[in-house]
Amino acid sequence: MVEAPLVPKGGYEQYAEYDHERYDRPRRHTRPRTKDRPTYDDAVDGVVVTVDRGRLTTLVNGRTVLAMKARPLGRKGVVVGDRVRLVGDVSGDEGTLARIVEVEERATVLRRTADDDDPVERVIVANADQLVVVTALADPEPRRRLIDRALVAAYDAGMEPLLCLTKSDLADPAGLLAAYRPLGVDAVVSQRDGDLSEVRDRLTGRMSVLVGHSGVGKSTLVNGLVPGADRAIGKVNAVTGRGRHTSTSAVMLELPEHDGATGWIVDTPGIRSFGLAHVQPANLIKAFPDLEELTDACPRGCTHGETEPECGLDEAIEDGRTEAERVESFRRLLASRERAEGD
Numbered sequence: 058m059v060e061a062p063l064v065p066k067g068g069y070e071q072y073a074e075y076d077h078e079r080y081d082r083p084r085r086h087t088r089p090r091t092k093d094r095p096t097y098d099d100a101v102d103g104v105v106v107t108v109d110r111g112r113l114t115t116l117v118n119g120r121t122v123l124a125m126k127a128r129p130l131g132r133k134g135v136v137v138g139d140r141v142r143l144v145g146d147v148s149g150d151e152g153t154l155a156r157i158v159e160v161e162e163r164a165t166v167l168r169r170t171a172d173d174d175d176p177v178e179r180v181i182v183a184n185a186d187q188l189v190v191v192t193a194l195a196d197p198e199p200r201r202r203l204i205d206r207a208l209v210a211a212y213d214a215g216m217e218p219l220l221c222l223t224k225s226d227l228a229d230p231a232g233l234l235a236a237y238r239p240l241g242v243d244a245v246v247s248q249r250d251g252d253l254s255e256v257r258d259r260l261t262g263r264m265s266v267l268v269g270h271s272g273v274g275k276s277t278l279v280n281g282l283v284p285g286a287d288r289a290i291g292k293v294n295a296v297t298g299r300g301r302h303t304s305t306s307a308v309m310l311e312l313p314e315h316d317g318a319t320g321w322i323v324d325t326p327g328i329r330s331f332g333l334a335h336v337q338p339a340n341l342i343k344a345f346p347d348l349e350e351l352t353d354a355c356p357r358g359c360t361h362g363e364t365e366p367e368c369g370l371d372e373a374i375e376d377g378r379t380e381a382e383r384v385e386s387f388r389r390l391l392a393s394r395e396r397a398e399g400d
């Protein structure tokens with residue numbers, strides 16, 4: 058019988074980057090049993106604020122710490138908003154790189170399908186509880202179908218939606234507000250250099266993701282909300298050491314204190330639209346419990362859409378248990394899910 062060599066080919070240096078493997082693994086080429094895995098008692102908590110390919114910027118006790126995924130995480134994705142545990146050099150000093158060894162269970166995930174006909178889902182942001190759909194009242198004109206699709210993404214992710222209507226110096230928000238009132242979507246109105254306290258009220262004490270297509274004034278809003286955001290974004294770039302423009306990746310920023318509390322926003326220049334092929338009608342209606350309870354008598358497989366025969370929602374409108382406007386608005390969301398982006 059040939060004995061397995063005690064030292065792997067290439068020596069232990071090949072594992073130097075993953076020192077827990079170097080010290081904790083038995084000296085053979087088999088995977089360690091679960092009980093042999095390191096427990097990371099010395100790991101510290103952090104949150105991921107931006108991801109640039111393999112490099113993740115985290116915040117650990119207020120320090121910015123650059124990190125990479127450790128091997129035990131395998132192919133598991135780590136995204137902005139993830140709460141993680143880190144080991145190694147967590148000083149945040151220049152030139153240091155910590156390792157992320159654990160990702161905490163996510164409270165929410167905002168995901169998109171790359172395209173409507175592409176079943177691959179991508180998680181974009183973890184643990185956010187509010188999706189802020191930033192829409193200009195004019196220049197560019199509001200695109201309701203895009204708003205509807207963003208709302209669908211929010212409801213599907215279990216996030217509360219908020220409409221943020223910008224450029225209120227250019228047009229009256231009344232029409233748009235009326236269109237979303239039957240759904241019960243909250244809205245705030247803002248304008249450049251205007252008073253942002255109403256917006257701050259809605260963002261304080263929670264983690265919000267901001268989405269909006271080009272030109273709606275989202276950057277203007279973020280700079281207004283987080284003085285020095287430009288500097289912070291510049292800093293992230295400096296840390297990653299790459300010249301790439303940060304507007305291609307999501308960045309999480311802490312809001313200044315407001316009424317004694319802060320909040321977090323995730324600016325997502327990358328998401329301008331949502332592929333929604335993964336969204337199930339049964340999941341969407343859960344966001345409207347009053348409507349969901351009217352669907353108990355629906356035939357099996359009913360999607361509650363406009364053309365469904367014998368949908369409980371139609372019966373409920375007829376006998377006055379719900380408002381037609383609310384059902385129509387819900388069905389508009391359902392339909393927006395099914396149509397392609399370019400319509």
Ligand SMILES: Nc1nc2c(ncn2[C@@H]2O[C@H](COP(=O)(O)OP(=O)(O)OP(=O)(O)O)[C@@H](O)[C@H]2O)c(=O)[nH]1
Pocket residue numbers: 223224225226227247248249250269270271272273274275276277278326
């Ligand atoms: N009239 C008016 N213009 C505004 C307002 N807010 C922003 N703008 C202008 O709208 C344009 C687009 O604003 P940005 O903040 O760059 O918009 P954005 O959504 O970040 O767009 P991208 O940078 O393309 O992603 C700029 O010329 C702003 O000065 C506003 O309240 N009123």
